[in-house]
Amino acid sequence: MALFDTRSKDIRNLPGFGLTATLAVAFLYAPILFLVLYSFNSGRSISRLDGLSWQWYQAVFANEEIAGAALNSVLLAVIAASVATVMATAAALAMVRMKVRRRAAAYAVLNFPLMVPEIVTAIASLIFFSSVGLGLGFGSLVIAHTTFCIPFAYLPITARLTSMDPALESAAADLYARPWRRFTLITLPLLAPGLISGWLLAFIVSLDDFIISSMLSGPGSTTLPVHIYSMLRLGITPEVNAVSSLMVAASALVVIISGLIARKQT
């Protein structure tokens, strides 16, 4: 068996591993690149490239339903990510100072949303909001999104917090800084990269959601993924490609921003 050739002892470079990695990356990107390419097609076809044009993007920008859904999505993601980040920051600040044994239960609750399959969250929220009389719509969407965003905001924040030097805060305390000033002058600025990463991750996770939003959104509170899904009833059209490509662009922008922050951090 060539893979386990006894003459070669070097296990770091195994034959075929580089090829597998390259193919894996190609498999992840090829469909997306293809979708983006065809969004610039000048014809209506999604299988034959006639030429390049902006026309499908113009059609998307002129479509008021898409604009409304996009606005809902962004508003929802901004509110949910912001509220989740504030809650997660408070939780992280408490957790680092707590005794290990007391931490376990709180940690299990904080991570709970990560363990629930999305479809279960979706229908449990639908049952909950309709049975307590809150009804469906934007308000319910905000609550549900904030809830499942909390652990995603929490992870980068707590990672940053645990890597911070506690001596800096005690130094401030030695210089008679009151707790609130210690927090705003020392802890918060040092924590900033973690806060931004946490917020961006929560923002993307909220924007990514389809199934929970599709169960909870009432008329008028449709999010962009839910709207794209409803466009699919007519099959994949160049408009679907164009609006999907815009979502890819938005994700790429967020990745670049968080990459720049990570680089600054080190």
Add this chain to the structure above:
Amino acid sequence: MKLHRLLLAPSLGTILIFMALPIAITTLYSVLTPAQYGGVIWEPSSEAYIRLLFERDIFDDTLTFNTDYLQILGRSVLQAGVATLLCLFIGLPTAWFIATRPAGQKSLWLMLVTVPYWVNLLVRTIALLLILRDEGPINRALHAIGLTDGPLPLAYNNFAIGLGLVSSFLPFMILPLYAAIERFDFSLLEAAYDLHANRRQAFFEVVLPILRPGLIAGGLLVFIPGIGSYLAPDILGGGKTLMLGNLIGMQFQGSRNWPFGAALSTILMAVTLIALFIIARRAAREDA
């Protein structure tokens, strides 16, 4: 201490009230009677769980064993299981390759496998359908070079769903494995070679046992979302082959049988929690 409670209360309270409580209510709904147009009537009933295994005759009320729903359950487990194995076979070499690159290349490769995770899942699923279609680039390329006469059935079947699950969750396998390999102490391998292990023994008896926590974490991160997956079977399966997620969703859209949907989702939740519990206990035992 009081301050700690105050700081923890908003996040823990939100999760308990708006996620844990709704799941508890869902379990309660699974033993109630369905109302005609969605919702429930507050009368206890085990009908939802009976329905999973039996079909009730509408005329004489007799029960006959029916495997339709069990088949969907089995298919979901199978699809998610196969996808997890595929992710493992692709993810392990990929993660190994990335972790053994020099520092500069490493971050580039990591970025490459993380970025797709940030792209909307619905968009990624549509993109995959676009290239698997009968008129998609793969089929047209195969036809153009004369390998096939007609289009290969790549879309709207179990194969497409499986491919969709792999592409949805592959980063979840690569990243924990990468973290595990990154921490791996390669001098352990030199020790193994000094003790006359060959490459195969070194890999299976030294490397794999140490990577096990990463393998398990990656496996769970693929299997759990895979089993309840909604978009891949819905879009890539063309609605022909249902998985558990679609069956649950249907009970709240067209069919309107909330208790049955609640029962199915209770079962999915139970399976998930049992899997997590077993693994957490095993991890605790290994730590001790």
